[in-house]
Structure formats: structure tokens, C-alpha cells
Amino acid sequence: MTPIIKVNNLMFSYPNGVVALRNINLEINKGEIVAIIGHNGSGKTTLVKTFNGLLKPTSGEVLINGVSTKNENTAKLSKIVGYVFQNPDDQIFNNSVYNEVAFGPGNLNLKKEEINKRVLNALEIVGLEKDKKMHTLDLSLNKKKLVTIASIIAMNPEVIILDEPSSGQDHEGTVKIEALIKELQKNHTVIIISHDMNLVSKVASRVIVMWDSNLIFDGDKRTAFMNSDLLKKTDVSPPIITQLAQKIKGFRKDILTADEFIDEIIKLKK
Amino acid sequence: MPRTILISYIERDSLIHKLNPLTKLTALICVIILAFILGPVNNLILFALILPLSYISKLTWDVFKPIRYLLIIFAILFSIQGLFYPFRLTPLYTIPFTNIIIWKEGIIYAAEISARLLVMMVYGFLFVLTTHPGDLVNALRKLKMPYKVGYIVLSTLHVIPSIQMQVETIIDAQKSRGLDVSGNIIKRLRAYVPLLGPLFIGSVQQAVERTMALEARAFSADCEKTSFRQTVFRKRDRNIIIATVIISVTVGVLSWIY
Structure with missing residues (x-):
């Protein structure tokens, strides 16, 4: 099976000469939830921008379903790779939630009924059915984020990229987004960029670590959170519960959730 | 970037x-x-x-x-x-x-x-x-130009690159939603309409926030002002x-x- 995204020897430098990506190789398969983590400026956002053709490789190639992005424009690639930007205010411009979500599918040359179906479906997935007539300016930040995600879901791309989905979200918002990402996995491949290790540990199965324009780790999240050198280098702290477990003698070092923690206590008691 | x-x-x-x-x-x-x-x-x-x-x-x-x-x-x-x-x-x-x-x-x-x-x-x-830009404003202030006018000059020079970057982000966000910005000029102009909303709203929001941030750092304080950058x-x-x-x-x- 061809991977949905395949990156070969990707290099990218900005016109001012700053090298943002060095020799990146990776494959992302259908149905995965991949988290990309790393410092600010490590190249995470640049990397995902090459996935939908916003940025073209300086050398090397990015293949989407086996086709190079080189000669494809973003408008076309957006049918396969949807990208939700970090700041909702950069993309929301319509007067109502419904119209905002309908903008993407409208660009795909679909029939009216199909657009309507998709918009309602997307709003239902993110839980905003009741707000469809609301003015976008009256929305809370939590809801604005959900609208931007819905606007990509409505385009029904195979891959959905979420840039910092939990930034600026309160606890309630983060919990909703967690659930939403798990829901999205049923029909989509999901890539998240995040600094929120709680979120990463809960939703992702695979972690890609970027550091100084290089990909320095690509693998299972438990392996990543146990690799102290890696964590030190990138200044990432694993979730609190993992840190706690790692300090207790006799505990497994790769615990990620409260449930696993409790299981471990019960096991030790016996 | x-x-x-x-x-x-x-x-x-x-x-x-x-x-x-x-x-x-x-x-x-x-x-x-x-x-x-x-x-x-x-x-x-x-x-x-x-x-x-x-x-x-x-x-x-x-x-x-x-x-x-x-x-x-x-x-x-x-x-x-x-x-x-x-x-x-x-x-x-x-x-x-x-x-x-x-x-x-x-x-x-x-x-x-x-x-x-x-x-x-x-x-x-x-x-x-x-x-x-800081040196320019400093030099003009030495010619007794009011501090506020100096800030207007400075912020204008700052605002151009920042708007340029914002426009880029907004264009990218809409392209990612299938907006096609190629084609003939009328098609292109129409394609740019969705960009204006976020840009204006963003600029006004930023201006309001900047005003408050400036006031929080004593912008209108009624005293002689000194500067970090010196012009000779x-x-x-x-x-x-x-x-x-x-x-x-x-x-x-x-x-x-x-």
C-alpha cells in the first residue's frame, strides 16, 4: 500500500537563505494519528506546509498518494490534505458559522445539496449544530477553533493537519478537541502539531520530533517519552503522570494515563 | 517566516x-x-x-x-x-x-x-x-517633534512588514481551504475578497491591544523621555x-x- 504522505530527502530553505528543513524522510500511512513536536522554530509548521503545497521543496520531494506536490497547487491538494491553521482569526471571514464551514466545500465545485450535507455533518461532528446561524465574531475562542476544524472536515480530505489544536483553549475546550481528534481518526489520517504533551500522549500513537530543522525521532510515543536524552535536547517534559511514574521505584516507565497508573498500583499491591 | x-x-x-x-x-x-x-x-x-x-x-x-x-x-x-x-x-x-x-x-x-x-x-x-526606524524617530524628536507623532512614524514603518506577514498567513489559510488564487485578474480579485475580513479585523484588534500594551508601559506619562538607541x-x-x-x-x- 502506498503511504498517504511520503517525504524523500526533503530540504527547504526560505528565500532569505534560512534553512528550515534538512534531509527529512518519513512516511505517514492511512488512519494514523501522528503528533509532530519540537521547539518553536524547529521546522514543524514548515514541514506540514510542504504537505499541502503551501511550500515547495527546495530539494527532495513530497509525495501525496504517490504524486509529487511539485506541480500541484494548494487549492488542488486541499482536497486530499486539509490544514487547520493555528490562529482561527487568520481564516474566519464569513458572517455566519454555516457560511464559514461552507466556504471550503464551495471551492470544490460541489452541488448545493452536497455542500449542505457536508456542512451539517461537519458541524455535528464538532458539536456546533446549534450555532450554525451564529455570527462568527460572536463566537468564543473555543468555538472559533471548532469552526475552523469543521470547515476542513466539510472538505472531507483524507489527511487533516491540526496546528496547535489546543492552544488558547481552556480545559473544556481541550477535552473536546481530544475527543474530536479520536473521532476524526475513524475516517481520516490526523497530523497534529502540539506543545501539549498531555494531548499528544492521549491521542497520538506515533510521535515525530523536530529539532533545529532536523527530524531527530520518529516512532512510538512511549519510546519517545522514555528517551531522556531526546526529551532533554528538545526541552519536552512528558505528561506529569509519566514523570511521576518514572520517579517511583518498581513502576513501568512508560505510563501515560491515569488508568495505567492505577493499574500499576494495583499490580504492585498484589 | x-x-x-x-x-x-x-x-x-x-x-x-x-x-x-x-x-x-x-x-x-x-x-x-x-x-x-x-x-x-x-x-x-x-x-x-x-x-x-x-x-x-x-x-x-x-x-x-x-x-x-x-x-x-x-x-x-x-x-x-x-x-x-x-x-x-x-x-x-x-x-x-x-x-x-x-x-x-x-x-x-x-x-x-x-x-x-x-x-x-x-x-x-x-x-x-x-x-x-528607532534612530529616525529619535533624531526627529531631537528636533522637538512630539513624542506621539514620533510613535506614529515608527509604528507606520513597523506595520508594513507585519501586515505583509499577516496577509501571507491569511492567503495560506484560505488556499488550504481550496481557494484558487490563480487565473485572470477578475477571478483573482474576487479570490482576494475573503482575505480582507480577517486582515481588517486583525489589524483593528491589534491596534486596540497595542494601545493598551503601550499604556501599560506608561506611554502617555507626562515626563521627559529618554531612549535606548542614541543618535549622534x-x-x-x-x-x-x-x-x-x-x-x-x-x-x-x-x-x-x-
Whole structure:
């Protein structure tokens, strides 16, 4: 099976000469939830921008379903790779939630009924059915984020990229987004960029670590959170519960959730 | 990270960078006045003089980059003036099989304006690229310019690159939602409509927040203000100003007489 995204020897430098990506190789398969983590400026956002053709490789190639992005424009690639930007205010411009979500599918040359179906479906997935007539300016930040995600879901791309989905979200918002990402996995491949290790540990199965324009780790999240050198280098702290477990003698070092923690206590008691 | 080249200060260690902003400003004003007095040929000579200056300022080709934005204006100028200049007398060229005549006077007039624009653009650009906005405002404040006006000047210079970056992000966000920004001009203009909302709202929001952030740092405090960046008015600044003014007046008067 061809991977949905395949990156070969990707290099990218900005016109001012700053090298943002060095020799990146990776494959992302259908149905995965991949988290990309790393410092600010490590190249995470640049990397995902090459996935939908916003940025073209300086050398090397990015293949989407086996086709190079080189000669494809973003408008076309957006049918396969949807990208939700970090700041909702950069993309929301319509007067109502419904119209905002309908903008993407409208660009795909679909029939009216199909657009309507998709918009309602997307709003239902993110839980905003009741707000469809609301003015976008009256929305809370939590809801604005959900609208931007819905606007990509409505385009029904195979891959959905979420840039910092939990930034600026309160606890309630983060919990909703967690659930939403798990829901999205049923029909989509999901890539998240995040600094929120709680979120990463809960939703992702695979972690890609970027550091100084290089990909320095690509693998299972438990392996990543146990690799102290890696964590030190990138200044990432694993979730609190993992840190706690790692300090207790006799505990497994790769615990990620409260449930696993409790299981471990019960096991030790016996 | 911006993909287009920003029109803003570029740090270099050069004589022109070290000059007092007022010196450069005076020279710029002299050049602009000269550009209006001189004819197209002399303006082109004036334009050529930017070469040694850009070499001294260690900017090399950066100064010439904005010229590409002028090309459209030149194209419009030459076609409209060439065809419809009101004081047309001498036909220069008749487009075959039509009655469309290009007039000599119109072309000359367009050349005059273009040369002027060219000179003003490159020298203005040299000024912006070699002068730190903070230094400019400092220098102007020493001439008793009110602090608030100084801030307006400074923020204007800051706001252009920041809006440029914002526009890029917004365009990217909409492209990611299938917005096609290619095609003919009407299609493209229509495609840009979705960008205006976020841009205006974002700019207003930013302005409001910036005001509060400034007030939180005692912007309107009623006392003498000092600055971190210091500008010095050296002897060479005085000499350069005197020399520039004398040369400009001489050249101006000479070209006016002949």
C-alpha cells in the first residue's frame, strides 16, 4: 500500500537563505494519528506546509498518494490534505458559522445539496449544530477553533493537519478537541502539531520530533517519552503522570494515563 | 517566516548606516526636489549615482528590488500618455492596420515621470533600508517633534512588514481551504475578497491591544523621555548636509538656467 504522505530527502530553505528543513524522510500511512513536536522554530509548521503545497521543496520531494506536490497547487491538494491553521482569526471571514464551514466545500465545485450535507455533518461532528446561524465574531475562542476544524472536515480530505489544536483553549475546550481528534481518526489520517504533551500522549500513537530543522525521532510515543536524552535536547517534559511514574521505584516507565497508573498500583499491591 | 522580501531596515556596518538619520533625510529631500527639477536624461544620471551609494552601504542589489513593482506603473504610464497625451503634436508610430497613433510628446512626458519615480523610489528605499526606524524617530524628536507623532512614524514603518506577514498567513489559510488564487485578474480579485475580513479585523484588534500594551508601559506619562538607541550628530554629518545642499542647489539652478 502506498503511504498517504511520503517525504524523500526533503530540504527547504526560505528565500532569505534560512534553512528550515534538512534531509527529512518519513512516511505517514492511512488512519494514523501522528503528533509532530519540537521547539518553536524547529521546522514543524514548515514541514506540514510542504504537505499541502503551501511550500515547495527546495530539494527532495513530497509525495501525496504517490504524486509529487511539485506541480500541484494548494487549492488542488486541499482536497486530499486539509490544514487547520493555528490562529482561527487568520481564516474566519464569513458572517455566519454555516457560511464559514461552507466556504471550503464551495471551492470544490460541489452541488448545493452536497455542500449542505457536508456542512451539517461537519458541524455535528464538532458539536456546533446549534450555532450554525451564529455570527462568527460572536463566537468564543473555543468555538472559533471548532469552526475552523469543521470547515476542513466539510472538505472531507483524507489527511487533516491540526496546528496547535489546543492552544488558547481552556480545559473544556481541550477535552473536546481530544475527543474530536479520536473521532476524526475513524475516517481520516490526523497530523497534529502540539506543545501539549498531555494531548499528544492521549491521542497520538506515533510521535515525530523536530529539532533545529532536523527530524531527530520518529516512532512510538512511549519510546519517545522514555528517551531522556531526546526529551532533554528538545526541552519536552512528558505528561506529569509519566514523570511521576518514572520517579517511583518498581513502576513501568512508560505510563501515560491515569488508568495505567492505577493499574500499576494495583499490580504492585498484589 | 516571511517568504517575500520585506521592505525594512537591513543591518549592515557601513558609512551610510552610521550617518545621522537627519543627514540622510536632508539628502533624500534634496534628491526628491532635484528629481522634479531635472529632465529625464539627467534623472537617469541621478539614478545611476545610486550604484556607488548602494555599494558603500553594502546593500548591493537590495535597493533595486522594488523596481519590479514600478514596472506596472510604467507600462500604464507609457501606454496612456503615449495614446492620449493632451498636447500631442508629432506622431511617433502608427500601429499597422489601425488608426491608433502613439505620440512623441506623450512618450517624452511618460519618460519624465517614470525617471522621476525611479529616482525617488530607489533613494527612498536606500533611506529606509539604511536607517533604523528607532534612530529616525529619535533624531526627529531631537528636533522637538512630539513624542506621539514620533510613535506614529515608527509604528507606520513597523506595520508594513507585519501586515505583509499577516496577509501571507491569511492567503495560506484560505488556499488550504481550496481557494484558487490563480487565473485572470477578475477571478483573482474576487479570490482576494475573503482575505480582507480577517486582515481588517486583525489589524483593528491589534491596534486596540497595542494601545493598551503601550499604556501599560506608561506611554502617555507626562515626563521627559529618554531612549535606548542614541543618535549622534557628528561633524561629518554637518559637512555632508552642507555639501549635499550646495551641490543640489547648484545642479538645480544650472539645469533651470539651461
